Amino acid sequence: MMGAALTARAVAARLGGRQVLADVDMTLSPGSLTAIIGPNGAGKTTLVRVMAGLVRPEAGTVLFGERPLSALSARERARTVAYLPQGGTVAWPLPAADVVALGRVPHGGGPGTGRIDPAVAHAMRATDSEAFAGRAVTTLSGGERARVLLARALAVEAPVLICDEPVAALDPRHQLAVMGVLAAEARKGRAVAVVMHDLALAARYADRVAILAEGRLVAAGTPHEVLTPAMLAEVFGVASLREERPDGLLVLPWRPLAPEPGPLPPSV
Numbered sequence: 570m571m572g573a574a575l576t577a578r579a580v581a582a583r584l585g586g587r588q589v590l591a592d593v594d595m596t597l598s599p600g601s602l603t604a605i606i607g608p609n610g611a612g613k614t615t616l617v618r619v620m621a622g623l624v625r626p627e628a629g630t631v632l633f634g635e636r637p638l639s640a641l642s643a644r645e646r647a648r649t650v651a652y653l654p655q656g657g658t659v660a661w662p663l664p665a666a667d668v669v670a671l672g673r674v675p676h677g678g679g680p681g682t683g684r685i686d687p688a689v690a691h692a693m694r695a696t697d698s699e700a701f702a703g704r705a706v707t708t709l710s711g712g713e714r715a716r717v718l719l720a721r722a723l724a725v726e727a728p729v730l731i732c733d734e735p736v737a738a739l740d741p742r743h744q745l746a747v748m749g750v751l752a753a754e755a756r757k758g759r760a761v762a763v764v765m766h767d768l769a770l771a772a773r774y775a776d777r778v779a780i781l782a783e784g785r786l787v788a789a790g791t792p793h794e795v796l797t798p799a800m801l802a803e804v805f806g807v808a809s810l811r812e813e814r815p816d817g818l819l820v821l822p823w824r825p826l827a828p829e830p831g832p833l834p835p836s837v
């Protein structure tokens with residue numbers, strides 16, 4: 570099932586009577602890591618939930634290759650799109666290794682099979698979470714638990730991997746390591762999408778950046794094309810530093826800009 574794109578076409582969504590997404594087009598291509606950025610409340614989580622098949626769009630469609638995602642069975646969809654929710658919590662004191670093994674359920678595996686699944690072992694190694702294997706996830710720190718939950722999503726080995734803020738709780742070394750792992754998943758041919766707020770990491774690791782604001786896609790392109798001071802001023806209201814370095818693009822939000830002055834009164 571490797572090799573097909575996940576495409577949102579003219580997607581709209583309404584939640585609690587509010588228009589949260591309008592006319593959003595997005596393609597997650599195999600081999601590419603797409604960073605989805607935008608202000609709080611822009612609709613990023615809603616968009617990725619629509620693309621993971623968890624929220625039915627009010628209008629528009631989501632296609633995996635040529636097939637509507639809604640035409641896939643629940644199990645087929647779970648094998649096709651691995652989804653890491655934002656700020657995930659786990660209610661049960663399961664050992665971390667069992668939580669990661671839940672990623673194998675769509676393939677007929679899961680915890681309690683009595684053997685170490687190579688996909689589970691690989692995912693725990695990639696997220697540096699092997700040391701927690703036997704510990705109840707409820708006893709882990711926020712960042713430790715975040716790595717275990719990412720490992721569960723990786724263990725699905727789905728052609729599409731969608732992660733909602735996977736690095737927000739992580740220390741700097743693990744942020745870099747996890748972004749490296751997600752980029753490596755893209756290099757293997759997966760379509761990877763990452764909702765994130767860290768513009769420096771987006772600039773450094775993303776192949777494509779999509780910006781959402783007020784429920785609409787306002788820009789999409791390479792980090793070089795999209796992460797410009799003018800765009801960041803317009804979308805986030807920040808002044809930012811940008812430097813082209815031999816080893817990558819450095820983007821750093823620097824200070825908030827003063828709010829836009831309102832229109833001048835007609836008498837001035």
Ligand SMILES: Nc1ncnc2c1ncn2[C@@H]1O[C@H](COP(=O)(O)OP(=O)(O)OP(=O)(O)O)[C@@H](O)[C@H]1O
Nearest residue numbers: 584585587589607608609610611612613614615616
């Ligand atoms: N169940 C709901 N009922 C009403 N409004 C909702 C509901 N869920 C989300 N919203 C609203 O939809 C908008 C988009 O929310 P969403 O979580 O998609 O934003 P986001 O871009 O992921 O934000 P953040 O960066 O803060 O995580 C927000 O204004 C939010 O308040």
